[in-house]
Amino acid sequence: MRNIRLTVAYDGTGYHGFQRQHESHGPTIQGTLEKVWQFLTTEEITITTAGRTDAGVHAAGQVVNFRTEIRIPTENIPKAFNSLLPGEIRILKAGTETENFHARRSARWKRYDYQISHRRIPDVFKRLYSLHEPLRLNVGRMQAAALCLEGRHNFKSFAAVGGASKTFERSLYCCQVQEEEDLLRLICIGDGFLYKMVRIIAGTLLQAGKGKLAVAEIAQLLTVKPVQEHKYSSYVAPAHGLTLQHVHYGEQSPWQVYPGLSCAAVWSNSGQLKVDSTRRLR
Numbered sequence: 001m002r003n004i005r006l007t008v009a010y011d012g013t014g015y016h017g018f019q020r021q022h023e024s025h026g027p028t029i030q031g032t033l034e035k036v037w038q039f040l041t042t043e044e045i046t047i048t049t050a051g052r053t054d055a056g057v058h059a060a061g062q063v064v065n066f067r068t069e070i071r072i073p074t075e076n077i078p079k080a081f082n083s084l085l086p087g088e089i090r091i092l093k094a095g096t097e098t099e100n101f102h103a104r105r106s107a108r109w110k111r112y113d114y115q116i117s118h119r120r121i122p123d124v125f126k127r128l129y130s131l132h133e134p135l136r137l138n139v140g141r142m143q144a145a146a147l148c149l150e151g152r153h154n155f156k157s158f159a160a161v162g163g164a165s166k167t168f169e170r171s172l173y174c175c176q177v178q179e180e181e182d183l184l185r186l187i188c189i190g191d192g193f194l195y196k197m198v199r200i201i202a203g204t205l206l207q208a209g210k211g212k213l214a215v216a217e218i219a220q221l222l223t224v225k226p227v228q229e230h231k232y233s234s235y236v237a238p239a240h241g242l243t244l245q246h247v248h249y250g251e252q253s254p255w256q257v258y259p260g261l262s263c264a265a266v267w268s269n270s271g272q273l274k275v276d277s278t279r280r281l282r
Contacts, residue, residue: 001067003097004077008062011088013128013240017055029089033064036084041070050103050247051110054196056239058129063247065103109173109254111189111246114202114237119182130183131241137209139179145208146175146186148219149201155194157221160236163195170194173254174261177205187261189254196236203235
């Protein structure tokens with residue numbers, strides 16, 4: 001059997017998340033992909049994803065893999081899929097991987113972006129892909145708070161209840177807030193993310209921007225004992241502002257792939273990705 005890897009883009013607005021669920025809950029990305037393949041080939045497959053995005057979350061570079069006995073040439077798979085997929089989902093490319101490739105376990109790091117529109121009147125063309133926040137925000141405070149989160153920490157305070165993770169330590173190689181005219185872009189790059197972690201980070205930084213949380217308070221959340229619960233996990237920003245931008249499997253570090261970013265990620269002599277706390281946004 002071939003192990004096929006797909007890069008997928010989708011608008012998650014009308015979908016009940018990525019993971020297949022009972023049809024009564026509504027359509028999902030996984031369920032749609034599996035149904036289309038079965039219609040094309042009569043073969044039932046199970047798709048594995050790099051990240052199970054929540055309902056309403058988008059993806060520009062989601063990665064999935066599945067095993068198949070069908071001999072459709074790999075280069076023809078995107079065209080075959082796209083001929084039947086709804087317009088909100090597109091297969092960008094396909095490739096044949098080794099037997100042990102796994103979309104989630106083989107990933108080295110991922111990039112998520114969260115967009116916040118802070119113009120007075122909502123932009124009708126960005127309303128599905130950015131959170132509208134008309135209040136004046138202290139962007140400098142948001143940027144300072146974001147930098148406090150870079151590094152390897154216990155992110156339990158930034159995990160929503162209901163996740164399956166049993167450990168909460170993650171490496172956040174880059175956490176930046178960039179201002180682009182009337183749009184703020186939160187960029188989070190890390191080796192893994194907890195349930196709703198990026199949305200909670202976005203919501204927490206918004207509280208800082210509104211003057212409701214001090215930078216020091218946010219920094220203190222990383223020193224909390226794992227057994228303690230915190231109200232900050234309730235600061236979950238809406239799903240529609242979040243997009244999974246990229247899943248990386250190669251040997252490059254984030255700041256090599258994105259040279260315009262000042263990330264806290266470097267390579268150790270052993271070839272492993274680690275965090276350098278001296279690399280910070282100035």
